[in-house]
Amino acid sequence: SQQGEEDPQALSIQEGENATMNCSYKTSINNLQWYRQNSGRGLVHLILIRSNEREKHSGRLRVTLDTSKKSSSLLITASRAADTASYFCAPEGAQKLVFGQGTRLTINP
Amino acid sequence: KAGVTQTPRYLIKTRGQQVTLSCSPISGHRSVSWYQQTPGQGLQFLFEYFSETQRNKGNFPGRFSGRQFSNSRSEMNVSTLELGDSALYLCASSLEAGGFSYNSPLHFGNGTRLTVT
Numbered sequence: 001s002q003q004g005e006e007d008p009q010a011l012s013i014q015e016g017e018n019a020t021m022n023c024s025y026k027t028s029i030n031n032l033q034w035y036r037q038n039s040g041r042g043l044v045h046l047i048l049i050r051s052n053e054r055e056k057h058s059g060r061l062r063v064t065l066d067t068s069k070k071s072s073s074l075l076i077t078a079s080r081a082a083d084t085a086s087y088f089c090a091p092e093g094a095q096k097l098v099f100g101q102g103t104r105l106t107i108n109p
Numbered sequence: 110k111a112g113v114t115q116t117p118r119y120l121i122k123t124r125g126q127q128v129t130l131s132c133s134p135i136s137g138h139r140s141v142s143w144y145q146q147t148p149g150q151g152l153q154f155l156f157e158y159f160s161e162t163q164r165n166k167g168n169f170p171g172r173f174s175g176r177q178f179s180n181s182r183s184e185m186n187v188s189t190l191e192l193g194d195s196a197l198y199l200c201a202s203s204l205e206a207g208g209f210s211y212n213s214p215l216h217f218g219n220g221t222r223l224t225v226t
Contacts, residue, residue, distance in 0.1 A: 033214050042113070042199055042217030043152075088152065090215075097215060099144075099152040 003098040004032070004072075004089035012106040019079050021103040023072040023089030032065055032072050033090045033097065043088065043099075046074075079107045110135055113218035115200050121224045127188040130221045134181050134202030140164075141183040142215065143175060146197040155198075158183055187223075195225045 004023045013019055023032070031050045035043040049056045049065045049072065056063045062075040076083055086102040114133040122128050134141050142165075143155040154167040158177035175185040181202070187194055201215040 035215075035217075040197070040220075040222070042219045043201070043215070045214040045216065048214055097142075098154060101151040 004091045004100040006087065006089055006100045006103040008103060009101065010104045010106070012108060013079060015079055015081060015107050015109050017079055019076045019083070019105055019107075021074045021087050021089075021105070023074070023091075023100070025070050025072075025089075025091040027070075027091075027093060029067070029091040029093055031092045032063075033092060034061075034063060034072075034074050035088045035090060035099070037086045037088065037102070039085075046087075076105075079105075081107050081109060083107050110137075113200055113202050113216050115198075115218035115221050117221060118219070119222045119224075121226065122190050123226055124190055124192060126190050127186060128190060128223060129184055129186045130198055130200075130223075132183045132185075132200030132202075132218060134183070134200075135216055138202035138204055138216070139181055140203045140205060141177055141181065142201045142203075143183070143185050144199040144201065145169075146199060146220070147195070152199070155185065190225045192225050195223060197222050 004025045007022045033048045034046045037043045047058045047063050049063050060077045065072045084107045086104050088099045088102045090097040090099050116131045140159045142157040144152050146152045156175050157165040161177045172188045177183045197220045199220045201217045203215050
């Protein structure tokens with residue numbers, strides 16, 4: 001299966017702290033994408049990292065990819081209340097993206 | 110550009126009825142994918158259409174069907190509704206099939222919340 005599995009399932013931190021979420025997958029991929037979903041809304045694409053890249057930054061987001069371990073991590077620095085959401089990884093394989101259960105991130109004021 | 114538009118936003122139906130959901134993709138996007146999201150099962154892939162052809166299909170019963178029109182707009186239909194079909198149905202569009210593109214990942218609508226009573 002191409003599905004990513006996020007860990008932890010839930011994460012609660014204080015505003016200003018950093019949040020790290022992990023994703024593991026089982027088969028070879030071409031790239032891996034991270035998405036965010038606010039409650040009751042659609043998913044929003046955050047960042048895409050290619051299989052030949054090891055690290056990528058976008059604003060307060062930092063994504064790493066280790067293809068040898070079949071894992072990725074998403075780091076959100078200096079968290080804000082607005083970062084409260086569910087985060088999904090989607091390994092991109094043959095023809096379709098398959099999403100995991102996501103990590104539910106809560107930022108406490 | 111306008112985003113992905115899904116209508117209606119909310120829908121309440123009775124068991125046994127059928128329902129049709131609509132999705133208008135971002136202009137120029139030819140691929141439309143549908144997902145079902147429930148608290149218990151998470152985000153599950155239903156099917157994907159690209160240039161009016163179904164390219165991929167998830168593991169759902171035949172009661173779930175879809176189609177795509179020449180203008181890339183898509184509809185999904187669920188017949189003989191069951192209580193378990195209550196979910197948020199999300200549509201996503203991309204330039205390429207399956208979001209398989211370095212330049213065009215999936216763009217999601219805000220979904221249709223279907224409640225079956």
